[in-house]
Amino acid sequence: MAEVTLHVEGMSCNHCKMSVEKALKNLAGVTGATVDLGAKTARVTYDAGKVDIEAMRKAVSDAGYEVK
Structure with missing residues (x-):
């Protein structure tokens, strides 16, 4: 397993947090x-x-946020 920390711009609330987590967790291979x-x-x-x-x-990005 590998781990990476992505810097995400555009998040302002818990809904944003949950949206980004869901978008990442839905990818095959993300544990x-x-x-x-x-x-x-x-952190992924x-x-x-x-x-x-x-x-x-x-x-x-598709969830509406930007990775720096």
Whole structure:
């Protein structure tokens, strides 16, 4: 398993936090996603053989947020 911390812009409330977590957790290969609203980060645990960071960026973008 691999882990990455993404910096996510545009989150302002718990609904935003839940939306980003859900978008990431719905990706095949992601085993965990924890968003820290205050730090504007998402820590993702994933199987690098099944999903890559670009797919995570796209999922967050599709949910309406921006990964820096």
